[in-house]
Amino acid sequence: xxxxxxxxxxxxxxxxxxxxxxxxxxxxxxxxxxxxxxxxxxxxxxxxxxxxxxxxxxxxxxxxxxxxxxxxxxxxxxxxxxxxxxxxxxxxxxxxxxxxxxxxxxxxxxxxxxxxxxxxxxxxxxxxxxxxxxxxxxxxxxxxxxxxxxxxxxxxxxxxxxxxxxxxxxxxxxxxxxxxxxxxxxxxxxxxxxxxxxxxxxxxxxxxxxxxxxxxxxxxxxxxxxxxxxxxxxxxxxxxxxxxxxxxxxxxxxxxxxxxxxxxxxxxxxxxxxxxxxxxxxxxxxxxxxxxxxxxxxxxxxxxxxxxxxxxxxxxxxxxxxxxxxxxxxxx
Amino acid sequence: xxxxxxxxxxxxxxxxxxxxxxxxxxxxxxxxxxxxxxxxxxxxxxxxxxxxxxxxxxxxxxxxxxxxxxxxxxxxxxxxxxxxxxxxxxxxxxxxxxxxxxxxxxxxxxxxxxxxxxxxxxxxxxxxxxxxxxxxxxxxxxxxxxxxxxxxxxxxxxxxxxxxxxxxxxxxxxxxxxxxxxxxxxxxxxx
Numbered sequence: 377x378x379x380x381x382x383x384x385x386x387x388x389x390x391x392x393x394x395x396x397x398x399x400x401x402x403x404x405x406x407x408x409x410x411x412x413x414x415x416x417x418x419x420x421x422x423x424x425x426x427x428x429x430x431x432x433x434x435x436x437x438x439x440x441x442x443x444x445x446x447x448x449x450x451x452x453x454x455x456x457x458x459x460x461x462x463x464x465x466x467x468x469x470x471x472x473x474x475x476x477x478x479x480x481x482x483x484x485x486x487x488x489x490x491x492x493x494x495x496x497x498x499x500x501x502x503x504x505x506x507x508x509x510x511x512x513x514x515x516x517x518x519x520x521x522x523x524x525x526x527x528x529x530x531x532x533x534x535x536x537x538x539x540x541x542x543x544x545x546x547x548x549x550x551x552x553x554x555x556x557x558x559x560x561x562x563x564x565x566x567x568x569x570x571x572x573x574x575x576x577x578x579x580x581x582x583x584x585x586x587x588x589x590x591x592x593x594x595x596x597x598x599x600x601x602x603x604x605x606x607x608x609x610x611x612x613x614x615x616x617x618x619x620x621x622x623x624x625x626x627x628x629x630x631x632x633x634x635x636x637x638x639x640x641x642x643x644x645x646x647x648x649x650x651x652x653x654x655x656x657x658x659x660x661x662x663x664x665x666x667x668x669x670x671x672x673x674x675x676x677x678x679x680x681x682x683x684x685x686x687x688x689x690x691x692x693x694x695x696x697x698x699x700x701x702x703x704x705x706x707x708x
Numbered sequence: 709x710x711x712x713x714x715x716x717x718x719x720x721x722x723x724x725x726x727x728x729x730x731x732x733x734x735x736x737x738x739x740x741x742x743x744x745x746x747x748x749x750x751x752x753x754x755x756x757x758x759x760x761x762x763x764x765x766x767x768x769x770x771x772x773x774x775x776x777x778x779x780x781x782x783x784x785x786x787x788x789x790x791x792x793x794x795x796x797x798x799x800x801x802x803x804x805x806x807x808x809x810x811x812x813x814x815x816x817x818x819x820x821x822x823x824x825x826x827x828x829x830x831x832x833x834x835x836x837x838x839x840x841x842x843x844x845x846x847x848x849x850x851x852x853x854x855x856x857x858x859x860x861x862x863x864x865x866x867x868x869x870x871x872x873x874x875x876x877x878x879x880x881x882x883x884x885x886x887x888x889x890x891x892x893x894x895x896x897x898x899x
Contacts, residue, residue, distance in 0.1 A: 421760045423769040673760045674753065689746040 391488055396477070399492055403476055403629060406657075408438035410625050414668050421672035441618075448614035455521035456611065464516025465612065465619040471508035472626035478502060479633035480559045482643045482652030490643070490653060491560065498557040499547055502634055503540070506589060509627065510536050513591075513598060516620075517608030528607020531679050532598035535588055538686030539595075543585035545694035546578040549701040550638045559634075563642030570641040577697045579639045581690050583666070586631040588682065590624060592667055594674035595682055602676075632663035779895040785848045785863040788841055790884040793831060799885070800860035801839060802832030810855035815845035832858075839881035844874050865894060 387395075412427065412435060419426025427434035452461055478501055482490030495501045510532060517529025550571050554562035562571075572579050588595040598607045609620050636642060636659035645655030677685070739745070771778055780786070791800045803820030821837035829835040850863050866888050871877055 417764075420764045420768060423763055423766065425768045425770050425772070669757060669760065673756045685746065 387489065395488070396492055399476060399481075400473070403626070406629065407622060407625050408442075409435070410628070410664060411438050411441070411621075413664075414625075414671075417665070417668045418672050421669070442615075445615050445618040450616065451611075451613045453521050453611050457519035457521070460515045460519035461611075462616075464512050464519060464608075465616045465623075467512030467515070468509040468623035469512075469619050469626075471505050471512070472623050472630060474505040474508075475502055475630040476626070476633075478559055479630065479656075480563055480637055480642055481656050482649065483560060483564065485649055485652075489560075494558055494560045496558055498559045498562070499551065499634070499638070500557060502630075503544060506627075506630070507536070507540070509623065512623075513608050516612065517598075520608070520611035522611050524604045524606075524610040525608050528598045528604050528610070531604075532591075532608060534679055535591075535595065535597060535682055538683045539585040539588040539690070542581055542686055542690035542694045543589065545691070545698055546581035546585065547638060548694075548698045549575045549578045552698075552701050552705050559637045559642070563637050563644065566641040566644060570639065570644070572639040575639060575697070575701070577693060578701075579635070581694050581697070582635055582639070583663075584685075584690060586635065587667070587670065588686075590627040590631055590667070592624070592628065593671040594677050596676055597679045597682065628664055628667050629660060632660040632667070635663055636660050777893050779893040780865050780867070781895050784865050784867075785850045785853075787843065787864050787866040787869055787888070788846075788852070788879070788884055789862050789864040789888075790839065790881060791860055791862065792885065796831070798828060799830040799835060800858045801836045801856075802830050802858060802860070803834045803836035803839075804857065806855045806857065807852035807861055810851040812849060812851060813845045813847045815842040816840070816852060817842075836881060839884065841879045841884065842877065843869055843879055844877040864888065 415437070416426035416428075416434065427437040430436040430440045452458065477492030478495055478498060480491040480494070484490070513532045514529045517525040517532065520526075550562060551557060553571060553574065554565040556562060556565070587593070591598050598604075599609065604610070609617055612620060633656070636656060640659045640663075642659075643652035643656045645651065645658075647655075792798060793800060803818055805818045805820065808814075808816040808818050817838065817840045818836050819838035820834045823829060823833060823835055848863065853862050861884075869877070
């Protein structure tokens with residue numbers, strides 16, 4: 377089997393297992409808290425309190441939600457295509473968990489790399505894995521046998537092709553400046569100056585595309601609860617619906633993580649090196665707050681508006697950004 | 709009209725109706741789309757973000773109802789109260805049934821009885837032996853309060869009267885005379 381990871385750095389198998397378990401546990405501890413945080417913050421943005429009844433400060437709200445979702449019937453429409461209908465919510469979960477692996481929480485310390493896996497193709501892995509999530513969306517929407525789901529899935533497909541190219545090009549500038557595809561190397565290259573300063577345009581484009589990638593407002597047309605009754609999720613109920621929701625938050629974390637590593641200096645921060653994961657988490661949470669803030673602010677775009685934004689604005693801007701960066705990298 | 713004719717060739721005989729209408733140039737915003745549109749959209753987005761952040765800073769305006777209650781105005785017409793004289797402890801109601809006569813919803817029932825000299829209930833000649841208000845019928849118009857010649861019945865400030873049974877909504881004299889268990893907050897001066 378060809379080596380998946382950087383072959384210069386070898387860890388014991390048990391370390392890898394423990395590492396992945398820790399990452400998994402931490403992320404899945406954060407996800408429910410993120411849902412509460414989002415609902416409470418959105419409430420505050422609208423002069424409300426948000427959930428504050430279940431447990432102290434409403435912190436146990438996600439437990440109640442999950443309890444409700446689990447106890448629901450796993451309903452399947454009559455004309456749904458069974459296997460694909462079940463596969464729909466599973467693929468995004470898979471892609472989200474896989475993408476978590478490359479988020480760097482710190483460099484190698486005491487023989488342990490503070491990341492799931494340092495793949496040499498780094499950011500390509502993120503794109504490859506991230507796109508799998510959309511298969512879940514498309515398959516789920518199409519196999520539901522409902523027109524709302526189909527419309528949601530079609531919008532998802534239209535959205536996918538409009539932002540992914542720009543997203544890739546936005547990161548190309550960072551890759552050129554960092555001189556590597558590996559996220560660990562890119563973070564190491566930001567010792568003096570975070571890439572958000574020279575690559576500000578790239579950061580903006582990446583975040584915009586990130587909103588589209590995670591199906592968040594203002595680009596939540598595949599869901600569009602007002603007109604498509606949750607789009608591709610219409611026919612899903614119970615925990616299948618719950619896993620779609622879970623994945624949305626996981627994708628927010630992943631996109632925030634990639635953005636933090638690529639533009640905000642990853643784990644770089646003052647203090648001893650064991651604080652590195654904390655710094656990374658802080659930066660990620662800052663970006664998560666941005667996601668929530670934008671959701672509380674912006675209305676949903678029409679999907680022709682997203683297409684024209686993606687193709688007519690983001691793509692030329694990203695290309696220009698890449699060209700200028702390339703020239704500057706060669707000159708200096 | 710001659711002044712207009714001298715002005716810029718306007719002839720009322722040949723001119724159509726359209727010429728007489730004052731034409732106002734419609735002001736339109738810049739065309740949407742393109743790089744300029746994206747730039748403007750970005751600026752407006754920042755403005756929107758500032759607006760929502762200002763709401764966050766202001767803090768929530770929610771009144772958490774069962775724990776906090778909206779203060780009512782002094783003239784708020786809530787659940788009725790019957791009153792006693794503070795010094796003698798006698799009931800003010802003399803059982804005249806004027807409130808029942810004034811009530812448009814016909815929800816008040818009064819049965820009067822004569823006071824016995826040694827054991828007076830009210831200050832007058834008679835008293836209300838039965839005084840019932842059917843609160844499921846009451847429309848809280850306050851006419852009973854206006855009709856009462858002795859200010860024996862007034863509208864209180866309580867509005868939490870929901871119950872599971874209609875029979876429990878028929879308030880007897882004892883219930884109306886008793887102090888309410890929970891007091892509804894009153895708006896302070898100038899609020």
